[in-house]
Amino acid sequence: MSIYKLGGTPLSDEEFKKIIKEITRPNAKYLMSAGQAYSVFFEGLRRGKIIGTYCERCGMIYVPPKIFCPYCFITLDKWVEVADEGKVVTAVASYYSANMERLKEPQIVGIIKLDVPGRTFTSYRFPGLLHRICGASLDDVISQRIFDARVKARWRPPEERKGDINDIECFEVIKT
Amino acid sequence: MSQPVVLGIGYSGFQPSTSHYNIREMIYEAAAKAYEDAGGIDPGSDVDAFVSCQEDFWEGISINDEFVPDQLGAVLKPVYTISGDSLQCVLSAYSMIRSGAFDIVVVESHGKPSEILTMRDIILMSYDPIYIRPLNPENVFVFNALEAKAFMEYNKIDREALGRYVISSLRKGLRGRRNPYASIKNVEAYLEEEYVVEPLTKLDFAPYSDAAVVVVIASEDVAKKFSDEYIKISGVWSVSGTSSIVYDDLREDTMTKIAARKVFDMTGIKDPVREIGVFEIDERISHVPLMVIKALRLSEDVNRDLMMGRFDEEGDLPVNPFGGALSEGNVLEAHGLARLVNAYEILKGSLGSRRYSDVEKILIHSRRWPSSRTTTLAILSR
Numbered sequence: 001m002s003i004y005k006l007g008g009t010p011l012s013d014e015e016f017k018k019i020i021k022e023i024t025r026p027n028a029k030y031l032m033s034a035g036q037a038y039s040v041f042f043e044g045l046r047r048g049k050i051i052g053t054y055c056e057r058c059g060m061i062y063v064p065p066k067i068f069c070p071y072c073f074i075t076l077d078k079w080v081e082v083a084d085e086g087k088v089v090t091a092v093a094s095y096y097s098a099n100m101e102r103l104k105e106p107q108i109v110g111i112i113k114l115d116v117p118g119r120t121f122t123s124y125r126f127p128g129l130l131h132r133i134c135g136a137s138l139d140d141v142i143s144q145r146i147f148d149a150r151v152k153a154r155w156r157p158p159e160e161r162k163g164d165i166n167d168i169e170c171f172e173v174i175k176t
Numbered sequence: 177m178s179q180p181v182v183l184g185i186g187y188s189g190f191q192p193s194t195s196h197y198n199i200r201e202m203i204y205e206a207a208a209k210a211y212e213d214a215g216g217i218d219p220g221s222d223v224d225a226f227v228s229c230q231e232d233f234w235e236g237i238s239i240n241d242e243f244v245p246d247q248l249g250a251v252l253k254p255v256y257t258i259s260g261d262s263l264q265c266v267l268s269a270y271s272m273i274r275s276g277a278f279d280i281v282v283v284e285s286h287g288k289p290s291e292i293l294t295m296r297d298i299i300l301m302s303y304d305p306i307y308i309r310p311l312n313p314e315n316v317f318v319f320n321a322l323e324a325k326a327f328m329e330y331n332k333i334d335r336e337a338l339g340r341y342v343i344s345s346l347r348k349g350l351r352g353r354r355n356p357y358a359s360i361k362n363v364e365a366y367l368e369e370e371y372v373v374e375p376l377t378k379l380d381f382a383p384y385s386d387a388a389v390v391v392v393i394a395s396e397d398v399a400k401k402f403s404d405e406y407i408k409i410s411g412v413w414s415v416s417g418t419s420s421i422v423y424d425d426l427r428e429d430t431m432t433k434i435a436a437r438k439v440f441d442m443t444g445i446k447d448p449v450r451e452i453g454v455f456e457i458d459e460r461i462s463h464v465p466l467m468v469i470k471a472l473r474l475s476e477d478v479n480r481d482l483m484m485g486r487f488d489e490e491g492d493l494p495v496n497p498f499g500g501a502l503s504e505g506n507v508l509e510a511h512g513l514a515r516l517v518n519a520y521e522i523l524k525g526s527l528g529s530r531r532y533s534d535v536e537k538i539l540i541h542s543r544r545w546p547s548s549r550t551t552t553l554a555i556l557s558r
């Protein structure tokens with residue numbers, strides 16, 4: 001049954017806005033510690049290196065590093081430098097922002113399985129980074145040609161690096 | 177039915193600031209210690225489920241339960257997250273063990289208030305958005321102060337007695353292990369402090385501390401395989417009130433009264449004054465333990481008994497004998513577990529005081545901070 005049949009009075013958008021008395025914008029600000037492992041990782045990015053930790057029990061390499069292995073529950077204190085290149089495991093293009101506004105340029109984001117010379121990993125547990133992908137066309141993404149493409153980090157110039165994840169501008173396709 | 181017991185505890189922090197660790201690394205340290213204390217359990221093969229008590233706004237991360245498993249060894253396991261004080265998590269773990277479906281359940285909670293830059297605004301966000309927030313109370317603890325003032329007036333408790341509680345608690349804290357704010361002060365100095373929000377001064381509020389606490393809870397039968405040094409959870413119950421102080425009975429703490437009736441019934445306690453040896457009570461705002469003492473029927477005349485020192489370390493009703501939140505700091509949702517850790521250590525005799533060596537039962541109390549009425553009580557026993 002519609003509200004008209006109940007005798008209700010429909011409100012216009014303007015009238016409805018007048019009824020909502022309070023719209024709150026939270027003022028929530030934090031200063032979060034990066035912690036022991038992330039601090040080493042971000043300091044590494046500043047020097048153009050990607051650093052992880054290595055679990056001697058299960059062989060997993062964590063990038064960014066953790067000081068513990070979530071699977072084996074042991075402390076990790078072995079640091080390893082991994083290559084700044086690898087291959088795309090999966091990638092997507094966003095056309096709209098989370099607020100449903102159309103983006104001027106679609107953004108391509110993917111998961112990159114980073115190379116570690118002399119080591120192999122399974123298809124779901126590997127040293128991997130989530131990052132933007134550049135040098136690929138939308139068609140590469142839609143057609144899934146991007147899968148398994150070789151990519152390499154495009155670093156910001158050393159003097160512009162801040163020790164954060166954007167010290168790598170994106171991972172650039174070097175071979176599809 | 178299975179008897180739930182505390183098999184092990186671990187913690188990190190209890191410091192005003194822990195900027196060298198992120199919160200997940202702190203939890204990992206606490207968990208590793210707890211599993212060791214529990215006789216060397218392996219979270220992967222020995223633990224059936226994990227329960228974490230936390231609040232997204234304290235974290236600065238929404239839907240923060242996603243970040244619970246890694247540092248507890250809980251990946252690929254059942255994980256439950258409760259927005260509440262950590263004693264509420266103990267009630268969940270207790271019920272899970274009693275149900276017989278779980279043998280070992282790990283409870284985790286943490287607070288890292290040193291990372292919150294806009295604490296006042298976040299507390300204000302906990303108030304009714306349409307009615308209270310637009311009033312923009314300058315001091316967000318005004319509701320706690322209203323409660324304190326009414327309770328003290330109805331029960332004829334003066335500020336000297338309240339000061340006596342605070343000073344005594346800060347002194348008791350010097351004997352504890354996790355108390356960065358413990359100190360020696362006198363009542364005269366307390367009475368000279370200026371009001372923050374009447375009748376409370378800054379000495380009436382626990383300062384903030386960062387901490388992570390992990391507790392391993394098991395059924396007694398399974399616990400025996402790992403250690404014979406466990407402590408029983410004889411009863412635990414939680415009661416919530418309405419969302420507004422306006423509807424509270426300001427003469428007494430109804431939530432604690434009802435929860436106490438239930439846990440005394442679960443535990444077979446007839447006379448709490450004689451049967452309970454130590455009381456670990458939430459004192460993050462100083463008038464709260466006095467409300468609890470009254471609600472538990474420990475005292476006919478709280479003012480007189482405070483002045484006589486009945487709740488001091490040598491009194492017959494010791495409250496927080498190794499310091500409470502005023503000394504250890506306010507660790508947000510981890511507070512209930514902080515009380516449990518004290519009770520566990522007292523019952524195990526690991527605090528090195530013979531004064532409490534014959535204590536059989538300890539009552540633990542936590543009320544969700546800052547203005548919630550949700551109150552949880554537990555009884556731990558040898």
Ligand SMILES: [Zn+2]
Pocket residue numbers: 055056057058059060069070071072073
């Ligand atoms: Zn591992």
